[in-house]
Amino acid sequence: MPQTAEQEGRGRRAVAVIGAGPAGLMAAEALAGRGITVTVYDAMPSPARKFLMAGRGGLNITHSEPLDRFLTRYGAAAPVVAPWIRRFTPDDLRAWVHGLGIETFVGSSGRVFPVGLKASPLLRAWLRRLDGLGVTLKARHRWTGWTDDGALAFDTPEGPLVVAADATLLALGGASWPRLGSDGGWAPLLAAKGIDLAPFRAANAGFDVAWSPAFIERAEGQPLKRIALSFAGQTSRGEAVVTRTGLEGGALYALGAPLREVIARDGQAVLRIDLKPDLDLAAITARLAKAPPSESLKNRLRKALGLEGVVPALLREGVPPADLATPAALAQRLKALPITLTAIRPMDRAISTAGGITLTELDDHLMLRRLPGVFAVGEMLDWEAPTGGYLLQACFSGALAAAEGMAVSWPSSVQTENAY
Template sequence: MSSMPNHIAIIGAGPAGLMAAEVLAEGGAAVTVYDAMPSPARKFLMAGRGGLNLTHSEELPAFLSRYREAAPFLEAAVRVFPPERLRAWCETLGEKTFVGSSGRVFPESFKASPLLRAWLRRLAAQGVRLELRHRWTGWDEQRRLQFETPTGSRVVAADAIVLALGGASWPRLGSDGAWTSILAARGVAIAPLRPANCGFSVGWSDLFRERFEGQPLKSIALSFSGRSVRGEAIITRHGIEGGAIYALSAELREAIASAGAATLLIALRPDLGTQELIARLKAPRGKQSFSNFLRKALQLSPVAIGLVQEAGKAAGLSPSSLPPEQLAALINGLPLKLNGTAGLARAISTAGGIARDELDADYMIKRLPGVFACGEMLDWEAPTGGYLLQASFATGVAAGGGVLRWVQR
């Protein structure tokens, strides 16, 4: 058992937990970070495999709006630790950042591992201890933390606790949502965990699935419930996913939960107006096949043409027989029925978590004095583009600062 003045236990060695540890160590606390996995920040490292998107460069009012109904809850934390502070913090670790063409911010190395290595070295130099293979199972009767370790059970006493256990997406990387039952048993309200930034299932025909699985739909526009986004998507064996899909995933998920299905509209050539589309489709087809005609007249990719055929058949239509006006409407208003949401295990992030009104302004759980929470285990969600990591870092800073103020009182 460990007990010492101002000993702070942080449970979860992801970005939020490690940021809280840094703030606390700088404030003079003795900090130990516990994590169930054999190494820290596994999901953070996975996020960096395709280029670590740390944050976004857009103006703060627009940035905050990406958090939707959770924006008022997160605003103070993000304003204290905004994107420019996150970029400056990266530079103190020797990792300069740059703004990509989409406004997203990346480290120049384009990787998570160099940043994490430098961060762990600094935390070690600040005296932060890291205890791995420690799975938190709750509290004992004396309010000591209980852990299961490879060598047996362990109890730890702490002056304050920061929970940074993540959501429940990609559970093999450490965040499995097991904490929900522990906190619920203590009376803490938990919004149900749901997949966010996720894919959706579609009833593809066997022919379409076998031919186009894994193929990208590029430069498209997606519309649902009055919102429209541009980007890319990917055909999967069971449906569709990708950046443009993720941007609408919250609305699509809720519609499917309510009605059992949702119809997404896809514009395959959003840069072409209706009249331009019709004019091109009125050009003589000659002896060309329908597919070749669409490829040459509209520069549609094979997967886009296949999608036109698939949507036409689903609606009982023969796209090749449609007049230009109807075909143009189909191409830039293609209805795609989504009949299910991909599971949590494959989602990029998690919606739901500790209800926002369970926390005070310092991110302390009101029902559990001295217990703070941060990161993805709180009830907020955001699209990809840097918003997820930014809020995780910012709430880690906020929780760390909150602990220092609480201990000092």
């Protein structure tokens, strides 16, 4: 027989939050602060595992650029995402982190980090706050859908569990990093309820390039710093890294969505790299013209332009020496080096995913139109953004929008036990 948990907080409104990542925990905090009984369920042994993993390389919580530019980072989803972020802005997020006793700073790239760069101190302070608000966290509770009478069903170490709640917030993540809990296993449960789902697709991932074996041996792991990448009328400045299979890095991720879609349609996409974006073509040509023709390509690039490392080998990759023989020809390649991308890396190698619940399935409060009383937030939804703090910001902001939506729509969002 399955265990049955009576509706917690009898006499008080009770919400089940399924998923203990940043979006789920933020919604739980906002709901508990309104006097609502909140229980957070998660399949993993401990909360926020992907959040902690993100912090290993320096937790980038948001970005300091002007808000109007910030909002463009969400592409086609910007009209939906923008109201969440205008309601809870990057400055608001920084103030929230400061309220946990963690200071923040703005890096040279404009990205915002907690002092110390780690996620674990922030998470510990956050969990203490949630505990003080009366939020209950239940680990190793894997959601398996709904029972025939509309209750929530879970698999637990003690066996099946059935839970009744006045409303449910789903915050189960996308389909990247399955070992940390984001495996997309919830998709069939919602599809069975008639929810429209876009296929999962890798986002913030590297791309494949057919490098020659000699180039891989020489260049694997080498960075390309202070570059500009261009594709389909968009330009992204930053850095990238040469990998055995191709290229990856923040500058590339910012163009990931259009590159991915063109490759899916055409089988390839031609990216152009500006290896010296702070100088125009004429200035580069003039500097190269001053170098003695007898000098090696490596020395000409280093002396005239300060370009070293992997750049000479990259310029030569698949190019006849004659195409680099004159200052004008060399300058042209430096300003618009074509690189043919043949595939995006698999989802299990991606930082995040696109796809999931289509945004038209949600009302203005992030409630599923076909499942009254059920709200969804975070990477479960079909939006994407590049790295740089944009992913976390939208998860936090969207979670608060959903929590507020629950509060204002409560009478209509609370359904009978047969609602599903």
